[in-house]
Amino acid sequence: MPATHFIADLHLLDDREPAARRLAGYLAGPARDAEALYVLGDLFDVWIGDDGSIAPHTATLDAFAALAGAGVPLYFIRGNRDFAVGADFERRSRMQMLDDPTALTLHGVPTLLAHGDVFCSDDIAHQAFRAKYTDARWRKRRLALPLWLRRTVARRARRRSTAAKQSKPARIMDVNTATVAALAAEYGAQRIIHGHTHRPDDHVDGRLERHVLADWRPDTAEVLLVDDSGVARHRLDAGGCFSA
Numbered sequence: 607m608p609a610t611h612f613i614a615d616l617h618l619l620d621d622r623e624p625a626a627r628r629l630a631g632y633l634a635g636p637a638r639d640a641e642a643l644y645v646l647g648d649l650f651d652v653w654i655g656d657d658g659s660i661a662p663h664t665a666t667l668d669a670f671a672a673l674a675g676a677g678v679p680l681y682f683i684r685g686n687r688d689f690a691v692g693a694d695f696e697r698r699s700r701m702q703m704l705d706d707p708t709a710l711t712l713h714g715v716p717t718l719l720a721h722g723d724v725f726c727s728d729d730i731a732h733q734a735f736r737a738k739y740t741d742a743r744w745r746k747r748r749l750a751l752p753l754w755l756r757r758t759v760a761r762r763a764r765r766r767s768t769a770a771k772q773s774k775p776a777r778i779m780d781v782n783t784a785t786v787a788a789l790a791a792e793y794g795a796q797r798i799i800h801g802h803t804h805r806p807d808d809h810v811d812g813r814l815e816r817h818v819l820a821d822w823r824p825d826t827a828e829v830l831l832v833d834d835s836g837v838a839r840h841r842l843d844a845g846g847c848f849s850a
Protein backbone atom coordinates (compact mmCIF):
# COMPACT_ATOMS: atom_id res chain seq x y z
CA MET A 607 0.00 0.00 0.00
CA PRO A 608 1.38 3.47 -0.89
CA ALA A 609 2.47 5.84 1.87
CA THR A 610 0.29 8.54 3.40
CA HIS A 611 1.96 11.98 3.25
CA PHE A 612 1.93 14.78 5.86
CA ILE A 613 3.06 18.41 5.67
CA ALA A 614 2.50 21.49 7.87
CA ASP A 615 3.83 24.93 8.71
CA LEU A 616 4.77 26.07 5.20
CA HIS A 617 3.73 29.62 6.11
CA LEU A 618 3.27 30.54 2.43
CA LEU A 619 3.11 34.26 1.66
CA ASP A 620 2.07 34.05 -2.01
CA ASP A 621 2.47 31.99 -5.19
CA ARG A 622 5.70 33.69 -6.25
CA GLU A 623 7.97 32.73 -3.38
CA PRO A 624 10.38 29.75 -3.60
CA ALA A 625 8.42 27.66 -1.05
CA ALA A 626 5.29 27.87 -3.22
CA ARG A 627 7.26 26.74 -6.28
CA ARG A 628 8.76 23.88 -4.27
CA LEU A 629 5.25 22.89 -3.10
CA ALA A 630 3.91 23.00 -6.68
CA GLY A 631 6.72 20.67 -7.79
CA TYR A 632 5.97 18.30 -4.93
CA LEU A 633 2.20 18.29 -5.61
CA ALA A 634 2.81 17.53 -9.31
CA GLY A 635 5.57 15.02 -8.47
CA PRO A 636 6.09 12.80 -5.39
CA ALA A 637 2.61 13.55 -3.97
CA ARG A 638 1.03 11.76 -6.96
CA ASP A 639 2.15 8.45 -5.41
CA ALA A 640 0.53 9.19 -2.02
CA GLU A 641 -2.32 7.16 -0.58
CA ALA A 642 -3.57 10.53 0.74
CA LEU A 643 -2.08 13.91 1.68
CA TYR A 644 -2.78 15.59 5.01
CA VAL A 645 -1.96 19.27 5.52
CA LEU A 646 -1.86 19.88 9.28
CA GLY A 647 -2.25 23.64 9.40
CA ASP A 648 -0.35 26.89 8.88
CA LEU A 649 -0.04 26.15 5.19
CA PHE A 650 -0.41 29.91 4.83
CA ASP A 651 1.33 32.55 6.93
CA VAL A 652 -1.97 34.38 7.15
CA TRP A 653 -5.45 33.86 5.68
CA ILE A 654 -7.65 36.91 6.15
CA GLY A 655 -10.61 35.26 4.42
CA ASP A 656 -11.34 33.63 1.06
CA ASP A 657 -12.31 37.06 -0.36
CA GLY A 658 -8.84 38.50 0.34
CA SER A 659 -6.51 35.50 0.35
CA ILE A 660 -7.45 33.27 -2.59
CA ALA A 661 -6.00 35.69 -5.19
CA PRO A 662 -2.34 35.58 -4.00
CA HIS A 663 -2.54 31.75 -3.69
CA THR A 664 -4.46 30.79 -6.85
CA ALA A 665 -1.63 28.69 -8.33
CA THR A 666 -1.20 26.80 -5.03
CA LEU A 667 -4.92 26.04 -4.77
CA ASP A 668 -4.96 24.89 -8.42
CA ALA A 669 -1.98 22.60 -7.74
CA PHE A 670 -3.84 20.95 -4.84
CA ALA A 671 -6.99 20.63 -6.96
CA ALA A 672 -4.98 18.95 -9.75
CA LEU A 673 -3.64 16.42 -7.25
CA ALA A 674 -7.18 15.69 -6.02
CA GLY A 675 -8.18 15.33 -9.67
CA ALA A 676 -5.42 12.73 -10.07
CA GLY A 677 -7.18 10.68 -7.37
CA VAL A 678 -5.23 11.56 -4.21
CA PRO A 679 -7.56 12.46 -1.30
CA LEU A 680 -6.56 15.74 0.39
CA TYR A 681 -7.27 16.69 4.00
CA PHE A 682 -6.73 19.95 5.88
CA ILE A 683 -6.62 20.84 9.57
CA ARG A 684 -6.77 24.58 10.26
CA GLY A 685 -3.77 26.20 11.97
CA ASN A 686 -3.70 29.30 14.13
CA ARG A 687 -2.49 31.29 11.07
CA ASP A 688 -4.96 29.99 8.48
CA PHE A 689 -8.03 29.25 10.61
CA ALA A 690 -10.13 31.53 8.38
CA VAL A 691 -10.11 29.30 5.28
CA GLY A 692 -13.70 28.91 4.09
CA ALA A 693 -16.03 27.22 1.63
CA ASP A 694 -14.44 28.83 -1.46
CA PHE A 695 -11.02 27.63 -0.33
CA GLU A 696 -12.40 24.09 0.10
CA ARG A 697 -14.00 24.14 -3.35
CA ARG A 698 -10.97 25.62 -5.12
CA SER A 699 -8.36 23.39 -3.44
CA ARG A 700 -10.57 20.27 -3.30
CA MET A 701 -9.36 19.70 0.29
CA GLN A 702 -11.59 18.13 2.90
CA MET A 703 -11.62 19.79 6.31
CA LEU A 704 -10.91 17.79 9.45
CA ASP A 705 -11.49 18.66 13.10
CA ASP A 706 -8.52 19.45 15.31
CA PRO A 707 -7.68 16.92 16.66
CA THR A 708 -8.88 14.04 14.47
CA ALA A 709 -8.52 10.37 15.45
CA LEU A 710 -8.35 7.64 12.80
CA THR A 711 -6.63 4.34 12.10
CA LEU A 712 -3.81 4.76 9.58
CA HIS A 713 -1.85 1.78 8.28
CA GLY A 714 -3.15 -0.29 11.17
CA VAL A 715 -2.16 2.19 13.90
CA PRO A 716 -4.66 4.24 15.97
CA THR A 717 -3.44 7.74 15.13
CA LEU A 718 -4.27 11.26 16.35
CA LEU A 719 -3.73 14.16 13.93
CA ALA A 720 -3.60 17.77 15.13
CA HIS A 721 -2.21 21.14 14.13
CA GLY A 722 -0.31 20.88 17.42
CA ASP A 723 -1.23 23.91 19.50
CA VAL A 724 -3.84 21.85 21.36
CA PHE A 725 -0.91 20.23 23.20
CA CYS A 726 0.74 23.55 24.14
CA SER A 727 -1.36 23.95 27.28
CA ASP A 728 1.27 25.95 29.19
CA ASP A 729 0.74 28.91 26.85
CA ILE A 730 -2.40 30.27 28.48
CA ALA A 731 -2.69 33.31 26.19
CA HIS A 732 -2.49 31.15 23.08
CA GLN A 733 -5.08 28.70 24.46
CA ALA A 734 -7.50 31.62 24.93
CA PHE A 735 -7.01 32.52 21.25
CA ARG A 736 -7.31 28.85 20.21
CA ALA A 737 -10.66 28.57 22.01
CA LYS A 738 -11.90 31.41 19.79
CA TYR A 739 -10.50 30.46 16.39
CA THR A 740 -11.61 26.81 16.64
CA ASP A 741 -15.19 28.01 17.24
CA ALA A 742 -17.12 28.27 13.95
CA ARG A 743 -19.37 31.04 15.33
CA TRP A 744 -16.35 33.16 16.30
CA ARG A 745 -14.83 32.62 12.83
CA LYS A 746 -18.12 33.66 11.22
CA ARG A 747 -18.19 36.89 13.24
CA ARG A 748 -14.54 37.59 12.39
CA LEU A 749 -15.21 37.04 8.68
CA ALA A 750 -18.14 39.45 8.82
CA LEU A 751 -15.67 42.31 9.46
CA PRO A 752 -14.69 44.37 6.42
CA LEU A 753 -11.60 43.17 4.55
CA TRP A 754 -9.50 46.24 5.44
CA LEU A 755 -10.17 45.69 9.13
CA ARG A 756 -9.28 41.98 8.92
CA ARG A 757 -6.01 42.98 7.24
CA THR A 758 -5.23 45.37 10.08
CA VAL A 759 -6.16 42.81 12.77
CA ALA A 760 -3.96 40.16 11.09
CA ARG A 761 -1.00 42.53 10.83
CA ARG A 762 -1.37 43.51 14.49
CA ALA A 763 -1.70 39.84 15.58
CA ARG A 764 1.48 38.88 13.73
CA ARG A 765 3.39 41.76 15.31
CA ARG A 766 2.11 40.75 18.75
CA SER A 767 3.01 37.09 18.14
CA THR A 768 6.57 38.02 17.10
CA ALA A 769 6.97 40.11 20.26
CA ALA A 770 5.45 37.37 22.44
CA LYS A 771 7.77 34.73 20.98
CA GLN A 772 10.72 36.79 22.12
CA SER A 773 9.44 37.24 25.66
CA LYS A 774 7.83 33.84 26.34
CA PRO A 775 10.08 31.13 27.79
CA ALA A 776 10.87 28.46 25.15
CA ARG A 777 9.35 25.78 27.40
CA ILE A 778 5.79 27.12 27.23
CA MET A 779 5.99 27.30 23.41
CA ASP A 780 6.44 23.51 23.26
CA VAL A 781 3.94 20.77 24.03
CA ASN A 782 3.02 19.82 27.59
CA THR A 783 3.79 16.09 27.78
CA ALA A 784 1.01 15.46 30.33
CA THR A 785 -1.49 17.03 27.90
CA VAL A 786 -0.10 14.86 25.08
CA ALA A 787 -0.53 11.73 27.23
CA ALA A 788 -4.04 12.74 28.33
CA LEU A 789 -5.25 13.35 24.76
CA ALA A 790 -3.58 10.16 23.50
CA ALA A 791 -5.45 8.22 26.21
CA GLU A 792 -8.74 10.03 25.53
CA TYR A 793 -8.59 9.15 21.80
CA GLY A 794 -6.90 5.75 22.23
CA ALA A 795 -3.98 6.83 20.02
CA GLN A 796 -0.66 5.05 19.75
CA ARG A 797 0.75 7.53 17.25
CA ILE A 798 0.41 11.32 17.17
CA ILE A 799 1.36 13.45 14.16
CA HIS A 800 1.35 17.24 14.46
CA GLY A 801 3.11 20.46 13.51
CA HIS A 802 2.96 24.00 14.92
CA THR A 803 5.95 23.89 17.30
CA HIS A 804 8.61 24.03 14.56
CA ARG A 805 10.54 21.43 16.55
CA PRO A 806 10.68 18.49 14.10
CA ASP A 807 11.46 15.27 15.94
CA ASP A 808 10.30 11.69 16.54
CA HIS A 809 9.49 11.02 20.20
CA VAL A 810 8.77 7.64 21.77
CA ASP A 811 7.28 7.46 25.25
CA GLY A 812 6.37 3.89 26.18
CA ARG A 813 3.86 2.72 23.57
CA LEU A 814 3.16 6.24 22.30
CA GLU A 815 4.95 7.70 19.28
CA ARG A 816 4.79 11.43 18.54
CA HIS A 817 6.05 12.76 15.23
CA VAL A 818 6.47 16.52 14.90
CA LEU A 819 6.43 17.81 11.32
CA ALA A 820 9.18 20.08 10.05
CA ASP A 821 8.32 23.67 9.18
CA TRP A 822 9.43 24.67 5.68
CA ARG A 823 12.35 27.08 5.53
CA PRO A 824 13.94 28.85 2.57
CA ASP A 825 16.67 26.21 2.35
CA THR A 826 14.94 23.05 3.67
CA ALA A 827 11.59 21.31 3.40
CA GLU A 828 10.35 17.90 4.40
CA VAL A 829 7.42 15.51 3.97
CA LEU A 830 6.56 12.85 6.54
CA LEU A 831 5.55 9.49 5.05
CA VAL A 832 3.64 6.80 6.93
CA ASP A 833 3.12 3.30 5.59
CA ASP A 834 2.67 -0.21 6.95
CA SER A 835 6.36 -0.38 7.89
CA GLY A 836 6.38 2.89 9.89
CA VAL A 837 7.32 6.54 9.58
CA ALA A 838 9.99 8.17 7.41
CA ARG A 839 11.03 11.73 6.57
CA HIS A 840 11.84 12.76 3.02
CA ARG A 841 13.59 15.99 2.15
CA LEU A 842 12.46 17.97 -0.87
CA ASP A 843 14.83 19.71 -3.24
CA ALA A 844 14.09 23.20 -4.56
CA GLY A 845 12.00 21.67 -7.36
CA GLY A 846 9.84 19.66 -4.94
CA CYS A 847 11.35 16.24 -5.69
CA PHE A 848 12.58 13.86 -3.01
CA SER A 849 16.30 14.47 -2.63
CA ALA A 850 18.60 11.49 -2.33
Ligand code: MN
Nearest residue numbers: 648685686802
Ligand atom coordinates in the same frame (compact mmCIF):
# COMPACT_ATOMS: atom_id res chain seq x y z
MN1 MN B 1 0.77 27.10 14.29
